[in-house]
């Protein structure tokens with residue numbers, strides 16, 4: 266077994282075990298475990314969607330001063346920036362912003378106008394994935410607000426899992442929740458939310474890539490409309506430990 270592989274498997278096996286134990290846990294129980302286990306080495310990602318604001322409310326009830334960040338692409342809706350301010354005021358917290366080193370003007374100079382139309386994957390990489398690396402630097406775990414039924418890519422997400430893409434533990438307290446449970450939580454706790462949700466924007470990202478949806482359309486139908494793209498690339502599908510072990514077996518056999 267190579268050194269690199271053992272370094273991957275050791276944390277992965279521990280995380281697999283935690284994921285097994287916490288699979289039936291409530292989101293509050295999962296968050297409490299995350300804060301106990303990782304303390305200041307865990308950070309919370311929010312995109313200010315319905316799940317994201319519920320996550321902030323829940324986290325602050327357990328830990329009054331959690332580390333929270335968002336990815337400021339420079340292309341968010343004014344309503345989203347205003348929501349950040351409302352949440353900071355309401356909970357007395359600071360939500361850290363991480364931005365691309367490339368300004369929108371530099372992006373246009375280098376790659377031409379409307380990169381979100383000509384190459385949205387590259388645009389997401391510059392404005393979301395690269396800043397996410399900065400946000401996760403020095404952390405051992407991150408908490409996200411994804412739910413399994415949002416996209417096919419998220420359907421295999423577990424409550425606690427090893428994030429192969431970013432090489433740290435990923436905690437998804439809401440994976441088993443439905444959209445209805447999220448909105449019941451928001452209503453019950455009077456959580457501030459983006460007013461665009463009331464104007465047929467169930468899923469909200471950048472202004473250039475988000476449209477309102479028609480009645481009966483899936484929630485994410487307004488994201489990257491007319492394209493195959495469903496995700497910005499932050500949430501790669503889970504690779505379970507069994508996959509890594511199979512990969513190692515194949516590698517060992519190849520070497521033999």
Ligand code: SF4
Pocket residue numbers: 338340380381384385386388389390392393470471472473474497
């Ligand atoms: S969602 Fe659109 S505008 Fe935002 S980073 Fe991705 S491609 Fe660019």
